[in-house]
Amino acid sequence: MYRKILVALDGSDAARAAFVFASDWARHFDSVLWFIQLTDESHGTRREIVTDVSRRGRQVANHFSVRGATRGQRNQQLVSGIAEAALTFGADMIIVGLDGRRLGRARFAQSVREQLTAATNVPVLMAPKHCVARIPAGAHRQSAIALGPASCGPEQTDPLLAHV
Amino acid sequence: MFDNVVVGASGSGSGARAVRRAAELAGASGGTVHIVTAFEEEPEEALLAQLRSLASQTQVRIRSHPVRSDPVDAITRVAAQEQADLIVVGSHDAGGSRRLSSVPQGVMDRVECAVLVV
Numbered sequence: 001m002y003r004k005i006l007v008a009l010d011g012s013d014a015a016r017a018a019f020v021f022a023s024d025w026a027r028h029f030d031s032v033l034w035f036i037q038l039t040d041e042s043h044g045t046r047r048e049i050v051t052d053v054s055r056r057g058r059q060v061a062n063h064f065s066v067r068g069a070t071r072g073q074r075n076q077q078l079v080s081g082i083a084e085a086a087l088t089f090g091a092d093m094i095i096v097g098l099d100g101r102r103l104g105r106a107r108f109a110q111s112v113r114e115q116l117t118a119a120t121n122v123p124v125l126m127a128p129k130h131c132v133a134r135i136p137a138g139a140h141r142q143s144a145i146a147l148g149p150a151s152c153g154p155e156q157t158d159p160l161l162a163h164v
Numbered sequence: 165m166f167d168n169v170v171v172g173a174s175g176s177g178s179g180a181r182a183v184r185r186a187a188e189l190a191g192a193s194g195g196t197v198h199i200v201t202a203f204e205e206e207p208e209e210a211l212l213a214q215l216r217s218l219a220s221q222t223q224v225r226i227r228s229h230p231v232r233s234d235p236v237d238a239i240t241r242v243a244a245q246e247q248a249d250l251i252v253v254g255s256h257d258a259g260g261s262r263r264l265s266s267v268p269q270g271v272m273d274r275v276e277c278a279v280l281v282v
Binding site: 001093123125126128 | 255268281
């Protein structure tokens with residue numbers, strides 16, 4: 001039951017919430033998490049969150065950027081990137097931590113989620129917003145999130161969030 | 165992890181899948197699965213019984229919530245009432261379309277808790 005989970009994050013509060021939620025999930029259900037970070041570089045800016053995964057010696061990040069000229073193009077790239085990553089990793093669930101406002105809230109709600117559902121048969125979980133409060137203020141946006149197989153299984157008893 | 169899992173259910177295939185998943189997740193957490201069905205005039209007792217039967221394949225506490233309302237309102241109302249940790253909904257309508265139905269979209273737009281679309 002949802003043992004291989006792809007977590008799609010950007011640099012938003014929603015991503016922080018998703019990270020916390022996914023980590024809790026992995027500990028509870030003995031799941032393996034794969035992270036993919038999505039950034040919108042269309043305006044020459046990048047916002048990232050820290051998870052300390054890189055400092056824990058895990059594998060190289062999976063970084064995916066969208067650069068479309070329009071929101072529709074960027075959303076399409078975003079959806080394709082998540083769906084392909086889920087297929088590649090053999091994910092049985094996708095946890096989405098993306099802030100709709102950063103890519104256009106209305107389009108995000110009505111386009112990205114629908115496109116993602118249509119693009120993959122993998123269940124999609126929108127993380128709760130309240131997990132944000134569990135991360136200390138200012139602890140994020142210090143370095144890029146490191147991605148890859150962040151194992152939260154029994155072989156790693158130290159909480160993933162120990163240094164967040 | 166999940167004390168209260170609310171599942172919005174219908175007679176569709178994805179609705180049945182949602183009930184099974186919700187029951188599994190609630191059961192693995194020692195929680196309760198709340199099965200919500202929306203109706204306009206009379207509760208669909210046969211559907212509720214069928215969904216309870218699906219959920220009972222897992223060792224889990226089950227509560228049924230037939231609500232006279234539209235599905236989005238019914239699900240979000242029960243979720244608030246039961247302080248849901250997670251809402252599970254099917255992605256597709258009864259016609260089996262690949263398009264995300266209006267129910268998960270409406271639920272996702274109105275709640276703060278986690279929403280799993282299966």
